[in-house]
Amino acid sequence: MKRCIYRARAPLRISFCGGGTDVSPYPERHGGVVLSATIDKYAYATLRPRPGSAIKLTSLDYDVVAKYRHSKAMQLDGNLDLVKQVVKRMSRGAGLELFLHSDAPPGSGLGSSSTLVVALIGAFLEWRARPVTPYETAELAYRIERGDLGIAGGRQDQYAAAFGGFNFIEFFADRTVVNPLRVPTGVVNELQYRLLLCYTGQSRLSSAIIRRQTRSFVRAERSVVRALHELKALTAELKDALLLGRLERFGELLHVAWLHKRRLDPQITTGAIDEMYAEARRRGALGGKILGAGGGGYLLLYCPFDRKHKIAAQLEKMGGQVVPFSFESQGLQTWSAG
Numbered sequence: 001m002k003r004c005i006y007r008a009r010a011p012l013r014i015s016f017c018g019g020g021t022d023v024s025p026y027p028e029r030h031g032g033v034v035l036s037a038t039i040d041k042y043a044y045a046t047l048r049p050r051p052g053s054a055i056k057l058t059s060l061d062y063d064v065v066a067k068y069r070h071s072k073a074m075q076l077d078g079n080l081d082l083v084k085q086v087v088k089r090m091s092r093g094a095g096l097e098l099f100l101h102s103d104a105p106p107g108s109g110l111g112s113s114s115t116l117v118v119a120l121i122g123a124f125l126e127w128r129a130r131p132v133t134p135y136e137t138a139e140l141a142y143r144i145e146r147g148d149l150g151i152a153g154g155r156q157d158q159y160a161a162a163f164g165g166f167n168f169i170e171f172f173a174d175r176t177v178v179n180p181l182r183v184p185t186g187v188v189n190e191l192q193y194r195l196l197l198c199y200t201g202q203s204r205l206s207s208a209i210i211r212r213q214t215r216s217f218v219r220a221e222r223s224v225v226r227a228l229h230e231l232k233a234l235t236a237e238l239k240d241a242l243l244l245g246r247l248e249r250f251g252e253l254l255h256v257a258w259l260h261k262r263r264l265d266p267q268i269t270t271g272a273i274d275e276m277y278a279e280a281r282r283r284g285a286l287g288g289k290i291l292g293a294g295g296g297g298y299l300l301l302y303c304p305f306d307r308k309h310k311i312a313a314q315l316e317k318m319g320g321q322v323v324p325f326s327f328e329s330q331g332l333q334t335w336s337a338g
């Protein structure tokens with residue numbers, strides 16, 4: 001009898017503003033907000049049940065194939081720990097094969113690690129035929145990353161991947177609220193036309209940056225606390241500018257938000273990133289930011305439509321890689337195949 005294959009994909013995201021305010025303990029004390037949108041880059045998970053209890057994990061991103069006689073034999077040793085923990089929680093001792101890959105490298109700033117966890121959970125839910133809400137999926141992914149494994153970070157990526165689309169997400173001590181935004185189609189198209197996404201050629205380990213940022217907040221360092229408060233206020237302003245179609249203002253606010261984000265930790269930016277950003281600004285970009293926690297990954301820029309191609313050419317001369325993208329309105333999707 002032919003066995004089914006269960007698949008899932010979850011979209012990666014662009015975070016426009018508010019990152020850092022979703023990292024505990026800031027949301028518990030002050031409430032956090034993030035404005036983000038998902039794009040047509042994805043994390044994929046394929047699950048194939050097999051007889052017995054053996055587990056086979058294949059990660060295309062890390063070029064790793066690992067085999068275990070049982071889920072209990074999987075040690076958390078720094079290699080594919082996120083995948084192993086999902087398996088430990090959801091396999092119920094069953095044998096299976098997993099094949100995983102993402103359209104963006106780890107450390108890209110597009111939320112690829114958390115998005116992969118959401119996709120993997122989705123594949124298990126499709127296999128078990130368990131209908132759950134996007135809130136439940138996102139919260140489970142958050143608990144696995146931040147609770148089970150103690151990986152430093154916020155909770156925006158899990159919710160963006162589970163829900164998809166443009167969202168204004170609010171984080172409180174006892175709940176997270178996702179507010180889907182009904183952005184006019186013309187505004188979405190124009191925003192997509194004006195944004196430039198460039199891979200800087202540098203990846204980074206976000207957890208170290210986030211840990212230092214969190215320590216600074218807990219110690220009540222004035223510059224960090226004030227920067228987080230400013231980012232929270234700017235997130236609401238960016239949301240309003242987006243809904244009203246005031247995209248020039250949107251681009252200007254991106255620049256203001258970037259100046260505040262840089263104050264959260266010295267390693268959020270690098271000399272090479274600063275040079276690329278300054279050159280883009282000299283050639284007409286209104287604003288932009290490094291996506292994710294910083295230190296590398298993708299640079300997002302809002303450009304005049306008639307200068308975008310010149311900015312792109314210059315960034316590529318400086319070692320960047322411009323990546324075309326479109327916005328994605330759907331969140332986690334799951335299906336089965338013969």
